[in-house]
Amino acid sequence: MSHSLGGGGDLPAVFPDWSPYHDLDSAARAYLRDPDVALESLGGVLRGADVLCFTLERFVNEVNGVWQEVVVCDGNRLILWHGEDVPLGEGPPGSMTSSLRVVPLSTVTEVGCRRQLTRTPSGQAQVGSVDVYLLLSTMDEAAPGGGALEDGERPPVRHDALRFGKTIDDGGAGQIARLEEFARVIASLVGRPTL
Template identity: 40%
Template sequence: MFSKATGSRPPVVSGTGPAGADWSPHGRLEDAAGAYFLHADIALDAIKGVLGRRRVRGFTLERVVDLTEAGASVWQEAAVCDGRRLILWHSEELADEKAPGGMVLDSSVQVLPLESIEHVGMRTLVGRDEQGRRIDRGVYVVLATAMPHELSAIPADPDSPLPVAAAKFRPEAFRFSKSLDDGGPGQIARLITFGRLLGRLIPP
């Protein structure tokens, strides 16, 4: 899944709940979202409202079911690149006693120009199958921007002759991951392709 690098990720529960079919065979965003997302119509409406007439160059999707005492809550995310921007969509089901059914969907969109991405990092876990053939077992992609996400103070050294307070800057970053247990080989391959696309497109 992708998320801000400093955030926590909900536990992965594979094969729980409706939808959730493997999206990797689908080349079109509409088809992949329809097979994978529980709220595909809301996701596509939000993404296309920003995308306009621009063509989708690549995308990756994530769907996680978080099991709590209150029941199952679906966490859904999409990252879409149109060649100029990275469009990030996220939704989470929230309890609301006043809403019919007791739940509402928190849907949000964030748009990043590719010029704001200063670093693309990708780490691939490569192994062998029973026949000795190469197999990609997982992939991790990190995007770091120049935008500040967290600024924390560092106390001055009391033993220094010139004690000077300092601050530690943490840039906003996003991470994407797939593994054999979380997504399978098809989604691993799609995320590798997506990471390479972003690596080629970000301005030098």
């Protein structure tokens, strides 16, 4: 069953599958609501560099509307584009934010990938979900709990991390496989001289 965002321009919460598309342009155009905005932002940074791997995410938040993300690796950098609808009342109807973040691949200190496996009736293992994290050498700017702790204690220092996930219900087997492929490519580059 697909959920929709209320209002005149209802958007389904189940989107087309981007996993069959191995080039960024086709995948973005198949999956994102605002592919031109995303591709223009990413293209300004990529400037013709080869895309080694990418992953896409999109969902509908009942408060803010559509949330979209593209993460691209060119061998030297992770380039993250994020687009999100502005909540009603905080801007004209149809307003959204578009942001870009560039993370040098040299700042990725650890790559983790956790797979949840289930068994079919015949006993074969099947991937039901995958969670990927990229631990960065930079520090997380958000202090847990909103600031200082009692008795003068300092909040714990945490490294920044990028997290991605796909499930059978949210993305399907194709997107799970593509996220695993993304994690393997990033893991193969971490700790090696950059291209």
